[in-house]
Amino acid sequence: MTAELTTPQRTPAITAPLKSGRKRRVPLGKSLVALILIAICASTIFPLVWLILTSLRKQNTIFNGPFIPQHITFQAYPEAWSATDFGRHFANSAVITSATVLGVLVLSTLAGYAFAKLRFPFKNLIYVILLATLMMPATALIIPLYLELKKLGLLDSQVGLILLYVSGSAPFSMFLMRAFFETLPDELVQAARLDGAGEFTIFWRVILPLARPGIAVVVIFQFLSTWNEFLYANTVLQNTGSLPLQPVLFTLIGQYQTNWPLLTAGLTMAIVPVILVYVWMQRQFVAGLTLGAVKN
């Protein structure tokens, strides 16, 4: 019976003998639960399947026609690509996201290391202040940030937006990196110091290579949140040419209210790369997001 509750992995010794005894009975409970879960999964995935199917329909068959289109056409994709200037905004998103990820990575590994392994004045005070503001919502900061960028002349520039992203998310990633660095033994640093290595060499040669799993989490978490960010991007940038994808997708619905194949093709193009990356690096994604959520 234990086998029903705990997965076999967890208590192999106990489950093994019980399992053979249980085989005679049909695991009715499990089958029932499996059915429920399959139903939940089906309803979760349904909107996305619908999205893709709609994008493959002909414009005149969206509103009647059966659920699965009889005639599949990819016609809407090139249309959506050129109508939205998709390539350009995709490139904008890619540039803004990579710059942000890079910036956050540099700042958070350096600061995380400093907090984990070095001693300096006011260390705890600074740390607590950084932590206390982690939960500041974007909506609460958007007005002063907007005014500040305006004053600095960085409004309507991607540099300004990247600055906001980096400074807004660096403390959180630093927090993650510090937690990660703290699991590395102090002896490592001390041994390197005895060998005459400078602080930066220790960091670059000894600590960073060991911190790869932590870095992966930070990169993925940062990639996803920057790629999907909407509020700052929509507020700070006004020149259409420099906009990343999200604000552009938002304006689509106003422009192409009834051209659903085009609309859904645009949305599909925007999410497919992200979903592919997710399926490809699923483990890191899940670790990054759940950890991100919990630590937040």
Next chain:
Amino acid sequence: MVPTVVLFALFVGGPILYAIGLSFTDWRGFGAATFTGSANYTRMFGDPVAQRAFVVTILYAVVMTVLQTIIPLVVAVLVDFVWNGLSVVVRTILFIPAVVSFVVSGVLWKLIYDPNIGTLNQMLKTIGLGQFAQPWLSNPATVLPSILVVSLWGALGLNMLIFFAGIQGVDPTLYEAAQVDGASKIQQFFYITIPGLRVITAIVVALNLMNGFKVFDIIYVMTGGGPSHASDVFGTYLYTLAFGSTSGSVPQLGYASAFSVVVMVLCGLAVLFQVGLSRRADR
């Protein structure tokens, strides 16, 4: 280290103080700001839209927190219960909406909810429930539940995984002991699983409360706060006050900042709530 602190001071710490300062003025984005004391806060109490946004924000946050705690917890237990292979597939699928941006999911669901040609109404008509078909997002009675469904869809997988990870940490010998004592599955759920997940639950509750208080994207994309403020929350209302000069009105940055401060306070309370809960759970 130093650059982090500098950037942080410039773009996070500073703005917090700036927002608090602004909230005591009548600044409109140009000209001189006049110190008006607590006028903005007094105005908030007399502003029917603000009152409504307050109720909607709290309601949204609380309802979402309750749903987003109970449903993911139950699903996590179910996922833990079934065969390993299926469990992996289910976890993968349920998590997919979490990687889709709010803009995409908002627009997608807007199409599904469309009153004339939306899939939801079409489906209701097909299965003979046509009388329930309605303009989901422009009916004040259905707009909030409709948005809640989208939020739940988006975050179920994430919350479920947090609980799932927590369940893996519950001591398995407790279940074995309960089994020996003849406890049913339901009893085990209430007397072992739930107490074992107290800390995790506190985190999920605080997380969802905070996300509820600061909700913006999904509502802004789907309804913009409409119809006639029925789905306006603090986030969308302050954004409209400050930036949404569609009606040609002057941006009211001072007044909007007062809402920023209220959102900060609410989120702060959620954090304190979490710290308090996990302290109690630790004992």
